[in-house]
Structures are given as structure tokens and as C-alpha cells.
Amino acid sequence: xxxxxxxxxxxxxxxxxxxxxxxxxxxxxxxxxxxxxxxxxxxxxxxxxxxxxxxxxxxxxxxxxxxxxxxxxxxxxxxxxxxxxxxxxxxxxxxxxxxxxxxxxxxxxxxxxxxxxxxxxxxxxxxxxxxxxxxxxxxxxxxxxxxxxxxxxxxxxxxxxxxxxxxxxxxxxxxxxxxxxxxxxxxxxxxxxxxxxxxxxxxxxxxxxxxxxxxxxxxxxxxxxxxxxxxxxxxxxxxxxxxxxxxxxxxxxxxxxxxxxxxxxxxxxxxxxxxxxxxxxxxxxxxxxxxxxxxxxxxxxxxxxxxxxxxxxxxxxxxxxxxxxxxxxxxxxxxxxxxxxxxxxxxxxxxxxxxxxxxxxxxxxxxxxxxxxxxxxxxxxxxxxxxxxxxxxxxxxxxxxxxxxxxxxxxxxxxxxxxxxxxxxxxxxxxxxxxxxx
Amino acid sequence: xxxxxxxxxxxxxxxxxxxxxxxxxxxxxxxxxxxxxxxxxxxxxxxxxxxxxxxxxxxxxxxxxxxxxxxxxxxxxxxxxxxxxxxxxxxxxxxxxxxxxxxxxxxxxxxxxxxxxxxxxxxxxxxxxxxxxxxxxxxxxxxxxxxxxxxxxxxxxxxxxxxxxxxxxxxxxxxxxxxxxxxxxxxxxxxxxxxxxxxxxxxxxxxxxxxxxxxxxxxxxxxxxxxxxxxxxxxxxxxxxxxxxxxxxxxxxxxxxxxxxxxxxxxxxx
Numbered sequence: 001x002x003x004x005x006x007x008x009x010x011x012x013x014x015x016x017x018x019x020x021x022x023x024x025x026x027x028x029x030x031x032x033x034x035x036x037x038x039x040x041x042x043x044x045x046x047x048x049x050x051x052x053x054x055x056x057x058x059x060x061x062x063x064x065x066x067x068x069x070x071x072x073x074x075x076x077x078x079x080x081x082x083x084x085x086x087x088x089x090x091x092x093x094x095x096x097x098x099x100x101x102x103x104x105x106x107x108x109x110x111x112x113x114x115x116x117x118x119x120x121x122x123x124x125x126x127x128x129x130x131x132x133x134x135x136x137x138x139x140x141x142x143x144x145x146x147x148x149x150x151x152x153x154x155x156x157x158x159x160x161x162x163x164x165x166x167x168x169x170x171x172x173x174x175x176x177x178x179x180x181x182x183x184x185x186x187x188x189x190x191x192x193x194x195x196x197x198x199x200x201x202x203x204x205x206x207x208x209x210x211x212x213x214x215x216x217x218x219x220x221x222x223x224x225x226x227x228x229x230x231x232x233x234x235x236x237x238x239x240x241x242x243x244x245x246x247x248x249x250x251x252x253x254x255x256x257x258x259x260x261x262x263x264x265x266x267x268x269x270x271x272x273x274x275x276x277x278x279x280x281x282x283x284x285x286x287x288x289x290x291x292x293x294x295x296x297x298x299x300x301x302x303x304x305x306x307x308x309x310x311x312x313x314x315x316x317x318x319x320x321x322x323x324x325x326x327x328x329x330x331x332x333x334x335x336x337x338x339x340x341x342x343x344x345x346x347x348x349x350x351x352x353x354x355x356x357x358x359x360x361x362x363x364x365x366x367x368x369x370x371x372x373x374x375x376x377x378x379x380x381x382x383x384x385x386x387x388x389x390x391x392x393x394x395x396x397x398x399x400x401x402x403x404x405x406x407x408x409x410x411x412x413x414x415x416x417x418x419x420x421x422x423x424x425x426x427x428x429x430x431x432x433x434x435x436x437x438x
Numbered sequence: 439x440x441x442x443x444x445x446x447x448x449x450x451x452x453x454x455x456x457x458x459x460x461x462x463x464x465x466x467x468x469x470x471x472x473x474x475x476x477x478x479x480x481x482x483x484x485x486x487x488x489x490x491x492x493x494x495x496x497x498x499x500x501x502x503x504x505x506x507x508x509x510x511x512x513x514x515x516x517x518x519x520x521x522x523x524x525x526x527x528x529x530x531x532x533x534x535x536x537x538x539x540x541x542x543x544x545x546x547x548x549x550x551x552x553x554x555x556x557x558x559x560x561x562x563x564x565x566x567x568x569x570x571x572x573x574x575x576x577x578x579x580x581x582x583x584x585x586x587x588x589x590x591x592x593x594x595x596x597x598x599x600x601x602x603x604x605x606x607x608x609x610x611x612x613x614x615x616x617x618x619x620x621x622x623x624x625x626x627x628x629x630x631x632x633x634x635x636x637x638x639x640x641x642x643x644x645x646x647x648x649x650x651x652x653x654x655x656x657x658x659x660x661x662x663x664x665x666x667x668x669x670x671x672x673x674x675x676x677x678x679x680x681x682x683x684x685x686x687x688x689x690x691x692x693x694x695x696x697x698x699x700x701x702x703x704x705x706x707x708x
Contacts, residue, residue, distance in 0.1 A: 020466050021490070047467070059526070060654065102646050103648060116648060
């Protein structure tokens with residue numbers, strides 16, 4: 001196969017995007033440098049604009065998006081390709097600190113612990129812009145800031161919050177949440193990890209957890225285990241486990257199709273002793289913590305595929321207007337106009353759904369039907385938009401120098417994690433059945 | 439108009455009062471398009487943001503406040519109603535209050551640095567800042583004139599293309615390091631003064647959400663050119679604005695003789 005690269009190849013690689021600072025450096029010290037005489041590279045519209053007027057965002061939220069966009073495009077986007085290639089984010093500790101300084105690791109956490117005390121919608125905006133820059137790191141960010149931090153905010157005692165939140169929010173610690181096991185994914189309440197009560201009131205955990213985001217790096221983990229196996233779903237308890245607990249280890253880092261750089265691992269608990277005051281929420285009442293957490297997790301994570309869809313539009317739409325064939329830019333051919341229109345509608349309608357559910361959730365209205373619905377829709381749409389982006393880039397979409405392939409591999413995860421599409425459909429279907437129950 | 443400041447030790451005083459200029463310009467990443475009637479560039483519906491050099495100026499003012507060199511930092515923008523967004527960004531970065539000199543749309547396109555510097559000079563009369571920091575040039579017109587003109591109108595010292603601002607050795611003046619064509623020049627200026635920021639002065643901070651929310655409560659005053667008694671009559675007429683010519687392909691030559699021959703062919707050398 002012969003791939004013809006367009007002459008302006010360097011414009012399309014997101015890894016080479018200049019920041020405002022680099023732009024000024026190119027202008028040079030001399031004030032006589034004319035604005036229009038520099039290369040087109042500096043002036044191409046590398047980002048498909050977002051019309052914030054459409055979504056009823058407050059002025060602060062619009063400014064928030066601007067800040068996170070600039071931050072992530074500068075600190076994260078240039079490294080996205082390398083992170084994917086190496087299956088590792090070497091600068092994660094530094095990036096976590098930077099996020100901590102901006103308050104991003106505790107958007108929904110109270111200000112007394114260093115959080116922003118802001119809403120789920122604000123958190124979704126942050127997640128979306130980070131996912132646009134690098135979906136893998138955004139997934140780790142989501143797992144830390146929502147799955148771990150937000151669960152502690154919602155269910156932790158004051159002592160647990162004081163002990164864990166400050167360092168999780170400052171970025172000194174990385175957080176994770178572990179519920180799935182090698183034999184319990186969709187059927188998570190059939191988990192077999194045991195938490196046996198000891199004579200001194202503490203618990204001893206035995207078992208393993210699988211597909212745990214941030215597992216290899218986490219300092220603090222929210223873990224679900226069975227304190228009363230015979231009670232099934234109603235025998236689960238939530239525990240807070242620290243990394244240096246004897247008997248705890250991450251046996252391996254998983255080699256994944258996508259989300260490479262978001263370290264995922266298998267966690268082994270071999271007689272891990274957890275003191276009684278590390279039980280979060282009610283004893284044997286963990287299923288409530290788990291299920292309600294899942295709803296919020298689904299809403300927040302749905303901003304992930306949203307960011308991927310935006311990135312797909314950023315990459316593909318620009319390419320379609322630079323690449324020429326048969327005497328004009330390919331974006332002017334009808335079949336591609338159709339594709340771009342579909343990508344646009346998926347993105348915009350997805351955004352409306354995510355923001356609406358986020359607003360409702362922020363006001364205290366949690367509907368499992370919509371939390372499942374929003375991630376179901378956005379995830380499947382993101383996969384489709386990523387496929388369209390690859391197709392628009394044609395041969396170049398198939399080369400790993402271009403981001404389209406990575407977008408597809410990253411998007412696919414969202415159809416699986418936080419409940420597969422199948423489970424999400426069950427949740428919605430059953431909720432509808434419930435409405436009509438006589 | 440002369441403004442005399444008590445030349446007491448800067449460290450002991452309440453701190454300087456700083457006025458920072460911010461201009462709303464077309465975002466640096468946007469592909470600029472010339473209007474079909476060649477009267478200017480398309481601005482309608484196009485993304486705008488704060489001039490990057492002005493972001494650096496705002497950052498410097500905020501840092502001087504953090505270092506207790508400055509007591510109050512005020513941002514000012516001369517422009518259309520949307521310039522308020524630019525001012526809100528400045529407030530979110532740590533500026534205390536803002537002033538918006540609103541220019542009606544009809545006069546906006548013909549606004550020149552001479553007008554802006556006159557407006558700023560009038561505001562300085564009432565605000566009495568000790569230091570005015572402006573971006574060295576705006577990325578839309580690249581004029582690099584407002585700072586210098588303002589200093590002349592006020593008869594204040596100027597330190598342009600600043601890459602560092604600190605108190606002088608005796609703490610009675612400001613020591614400014616300037617980036618000039620020949621290298622770096624360090625000068626001491628007495629306050630009040632006008633300083634324009636260059637790229638390496640600092641790296642601007644990101645506006646965090648708590649600061650964005652705090653900014654909403656900070657005062658933003660509006661003024662008009664009439665109130666300030668400044669005439670916005672244009673001094674220049676734009677004849678046309680055009681795209682740069684498409685770059686033509688060049689040719690490679692093998693030797694100096696070839697080069698001279700080709701130059702002769704084109705009549706560029708006798």
C-alpha cells in the first residue's frame with residue numbers, strides 16, 4: 001500500500017500544536033514582523049469551535065472550559081501520542097500536582113479539604129476538555145476524582161475525609177476504586193473477595209480485583225468486599241485500603257487495546273488487614289454505595305466520550321479542509337459533508353444530554369435511567385465518530401502518526417467500563433418496566 | 439500634567455498602584471480571513487481572546503501584588519461590549535478591579551493607538567497609578583505604539599520590551615531589564631512610569647475556578663470616550679487589506695555563477 005502524505009502533514013499532527021507562547025516566539029523580538037507573512041501553520045483552525053451559547057452554561061463555566069482547554073492542550077495534548085505508544089504516563093505525578101494546584105482533583109469536594117465545592121456539571125466540563133486532549137489520562141483523572149474522591153466525599157466519616165481527601169486533592173496521592181473481579185464484571189455483586197471480621201474489630205481481606213484503573217499507582221483504594229457472603233448483594237461492605245498495607249500488591253499492569261497510559265491492573269489482597277475505622281458507610285450496606293456511585297460515575301465518565309467526539313471533529317474537520325483531491329478540498333464533497341454532519345450531530349446532542357443530566361444530578365435528582373442512558377449514547381456515538389474520523393483521514397487515518405486510530409481504541413473502552421452497553425440497556429429497560437408495574 | 443510620588447522606600451510604602459491594559463484581539467490560533475470588500479478582516483463570529491502580551495502584563499501586576507511591591511492592580515480595556523469578557527479574565531487572574539472604556543461599533547474599526555493612548559492618559563489623570571503596564575504590541579495590528587505614546591502624553595519615563603521588573607538597588611526606582619536588538623539593557627526608571635511587557639517577562643497563570651467565581655464580585659466600571667473628553671476622529675484611512683501573495687516556488691542553483699546568471703536574467707543585477 002502506498003500512502004501519500006499531504007504537504008501540510010505537520011499541521012495535522014496534534015503533537016506539534018504551538019501554544020500562544022510559541023506563537024509569540026515565532027513572531028520574534030522585532031516589532032516590525034508583519035502578521036500575515038508567517039506560514040499558514042500558525043493560523044490554521046486546529047480546533048472545531050464549541051458554541052457554548054447552546055448549552056446554557058454560566059459565564060464562569062465558559063471561562064472554566066477556556067482555562068481547562070488551555071491547560072490540557074499545553075500540558076497534556078503534546079504528550080498524548082507518546083503516552084499511547086509507551087503505555088505509560090511518565091509525568092503523571094507532576095501532572096497530578098498541576099491538577100491539584102488548579103483544584104481539579106476535588107471539583108465536587110468541599111473547600112475545607114481543598115476541593116472546589118463545585119457541581120457535577122463543572123466536573124463534567126473539566127473531564128470533557130481533558131479527554132479531548134488525552135482520553136487515557138482523562139480516564140485516570142475520572143477514576144481518581146470521581147470514583148475515589150467523590151465516593152469518600154459522599155460516604156466518608158469526618159475522620160476518613162480529613163485523613164484521605166487533602167492529599168488526594170492536592171495531587172500527592174493517586175486514588176482508585178476496586179469492585180470488579182476476574183469472575184465478576186457485569187455481575188459485580190457476585191464478587192467473592194471476603195472481608196472477615198477479626199476479634200479486634202478489624203477485617204482481613206482476601207481475594208483479587210481486576211481491570212482496576214490506577215491500580216498499579218494508587219495510594220488509596222476504595223474496595224468492595226463481602227462481609228456476609230451468604231447475603232449476596234446485601235453482604236457487601238466498602239473499605240478504604242492504603243497501598244502500603246501488608247498483603248496488598250498489584251500483580252500486573254494490563255496491556256490494553258486503548259486507554260494506554262491509564263494504568264490498569266490486577267490487585268491482589270492476601271490477608272490484608274483493614275482497621276474497623278476504615279469501613280466506609282454502613283456495614284453490609286455497600287451495595288447502596290456501589291450502585292449510587294455507579295450512577296454518578298456513569299454521568300461523569302460520559303464526558304469522556306464527549307471529549308473524544310470533540311477531538312474526532314477537531315482532527316477530521318480540519319483535515320477535510322486541507323486535504324485536496326480532484327481539484328478541491330475533500331470536505332466539500334457531499335459524502336464527507338454527510339459524515340461531518342453526522343459527527344457534529346452526535347457531538348452536540350451528546351453534549352446536551354450530558355449537561356442536562358449533570359445539572360439535574362447537581363440539583364439532587366438522580367435517575368439511574370438517565371445516568372445509564374447518557375453514557376450508553378455517548379460511548380456508542382464516540383466509537384462511531386472515531387470510525388468516521390479514521391475514514392475521513394483515509395490512508396492517513398490508518399497510520400499511527402495521526403490521532404484518529406487512538407481515538408477509536410480509546411472510545412471503545414467507554415462501551416465496556418462502568419457497566420457494559422448491555423447492562424446499561426438492562427438498567428434502562430427495567431426502569432421503564434418499573435414505571436408500568438401494576 | 440505632573441504627578442509626583444513620595445519617593446519613600448518602596449518596600450515600606452503601601453505598594454504601587456498598577457494600571458494594566460488589556461486588549462481584546464482575534465485569538466492567535468484562528469485562521470484570519472480578509473473580508474470580500476477588502477476593508478479589513480472578518481471579526482464577526484470569530485473567536486477572540488486577550489492579547490497574549492497583555493496576559494503577561496496582567497500576570498506581572500498580580501505577581502507584584504503577591505510580592506507586596508504593589509498594593510492595588512486595576513485592569514483597563516478600550517473596546518466593544520465584549521471587552522468585558524477580557525476584563526473578567528484579568529479579574530480571574532488576580533486583578534482587583536476593572537475599567538471598561540466602551541467604544542461604539544461604528545468607531546471601533548477606525549480606532550488607532552493614538553486614540554487609545556489619549557483615553558488611557560485621561561484615565562491616569564483620575565486613577566493616578568504609579569505604574570502602567572501594557573503589552574508591548576497587539577497581535578492584530580502589531581503597532582507597538584500605545585505604550586510609548588502614553589508615556590509621551592503623560593511626560594512619564596518609559597521602559598519598553600521589559601523582561602524583568604524589580605525594585606532598584608536603593609528601592610526608590612524600578613529597575614527594568616529590556617530586550618533590545620543588541621541584547622539586554624538594564625535601566626532604572628522613576629515612578630510613575632509606563633512599562634511594556636515582552637514575552638520573557640513571565641509565564642501567565644491559568645485562571646482557577648475559585649478565582650473565576652470570585653471575579654464575578656469584583657467591580658467593573660464603565661466609561662465612554664465622551665465622558666473622558668477624547669476625540670476619536672480617525673487620523674488614518676485604510677485603503678485596502680489584502681491576503682499576502684501566494685508564495686511561488688523557488689529554484690535551486692548549483693553554483694555562484696548559476697545564481698548570478700539567474701539574477702541577470704531577471705534583470706535584478708546588471
